Amino acid sequence: MTTAGADRRAVIRDSLGVGIATGLYGTSFGAVAVASGLSVAQTCVLSVVMFTGASQFALVGVLAAGGTPLASALTALLLGSRNTLYGLRVGPLLDWRGARRVAAAHLLIDETTAMSLNRPDRSLARVGFLATGISIFVLWNLFTLLGAVAGQALGDPETYGLDAAVGAAFLALLWPRLSDSVNRVVALAAAALALALVPVTAAGIPVLAAGGVALLAGLLSKHVDPTEFPESDR
Amino acid sequence: MTIWLAVIGAGIGCYLLKLAGLSLPPRVLEHPVVERVADLIPVALLAALVAVQVFASEQSLVVDARLAGLATAFVLLLVRAPFLVVVFGAALVAALIRLWT
Numbered sequence: 001m002t003t004a005g006a007d008r009r010a011v012i013r014d015s016l017g018v019g020i021a022t023g024l025y026g027t028s029f030g031a032v033a034v035a036s037g038l039s040v041a042q043t044c045v046l047s048v049v050m051f052t053g054a055s056q057f058a059l060v061g062v063l064a065a066g067g068t069p070l071a072s073a074l075t076a077l078l079l080g081s082r083n084t085l086y087g088l089r090v091g092p093l094l095d096w097r098g099a100r101r102v103a104a105a106h107l108l109i110d111e112t113t114a115m116s117l118n119r120p121d122r123s124l125a126r127v128g129f130l131a132t133g134i135s136i137f138v139l140w141n142l143f144t145l146l147g148a149v150a151g152q153a154l155g156d157p158e159t160y161g162l163d164a165a166v167g168a169a170f171l172a173l174l175w176p177r178l179s180d181s182v183n184r185v186v187a188l189a190a191a192a193l194a195l196a197l198v199p200v201t202a203a204g205i206p207v208l209a210a211g212g213v214a215l216l217a218g219l220l221s222k223h224v225d226p227t228e229f230p231e232s233d234r
Numbered sequence: 235m236t237i238w239l240a241v242i243g244a245g246i247g248c249y250l251l252k253l254a255g256l257s258l259p260p261r262v263l264e265h266p267v268v269e270r271v272a273d274l275i276p277v278a279l280l281a282a283l284v285a286v287q288v289f290a291s292e293q294s295l296v297v298d299a300r301l302a303g304l305a306t307a308f309v310l311l312l313v314r315a316p317f318l319v320v321v322f323g324a325a326l327v328a329a330l331i332r333l334w335t
Contacts, residue, residue: 046245062283075283079276079279101253164299164302171311175311189278
């Protein structure tokens with residue numbers, strides 16, 4: 001009984017740590033989004049409704065590069081498809097149905113997947129998922145607003161290097177997957193293809209086309225990726 | 235207006251992708267090609283986004299302060315700096331280079 005309570009408290013403590021660290025970087029999303037031309041309202045709605053960091057950064061990044069809203073939306077959706085993959089994995093583990101599943105789905109992101117996978121039982125998996133998801137949701141939205149308001153007050157984003165911050169954010173999101181050698185090859189090929197297409201296609205297309213590298217590599221290789229699901233050891 | 239459409243449309247779409255994951259039977263993933271492609275998509279897209287964000291200026295490729303920002307991010311990631319330090323460290327270096335050149 002006391003051991004179960006201690007396990008629970010340990011999971012909550014770890015989850016809040018991840019929640020605070022992740023929520024804080026909502027500041028960078030808020031600042032980058034207004035620097036890319038979104039209004040403070042659009043930036044905040046994106047964090048509330050989309051609530052998946054890489055897709056949000058992708059949407060504003062493609063818009064900032066001059067891509068059409070359609071290209072930016074498609075890129076965000078393609079990146080968001082990895083959450084489907086996470087859901088297929090954690091769904092049977094969490095086993096929520098009906099309204100609870102509909103509500104929990106909104107919190108299905110890298111961090112909640114990492115903090116609920118590999119738990120010894122369903123109850124601890126659910127605690128990890130909820131404690132991580134709720135703390136990130138609250139802080140991510142709070143700090144998005146803060147970053148957006150601060151970003152708007154700063155003025156010209158290039159003076160503060162905020163345009164350079166976007167590339168850094170994508171590299172940081174990609175980083176954990178680069179520990180696998182096949183992923184590194186795919187990453188380099190995708191980057192090279194995108195750059196080759198920049199001068200000859202409309203903005204936004206190079207990134208979408210790079211998704212073709214994933215398709216090709218997935219069809220050709222028999223490789224199983226060890227970095228497929230996010231780790232909880234952070 | 236169209237930006238609003240992209241924000242709301244892609245936002246709802248991303249939610250539906252999450253809900254689908256929790257609702258579909260897990261055997262959808264049992265097809266190895268589906269699993270590998272789904273898994274490689276974020277790798278390819280994020281890498282392409284890094285490249286385009288750093289080197290593209292409208293329709294041309296340029297080398298400017300953003301590359302120094304990316305190099306900073308790379309080093310900070312190697313020493314396991316937290317996300318915020320990586321992002322704002324890159325911004326700071328790019329801003330300083332612009333200030334001095």
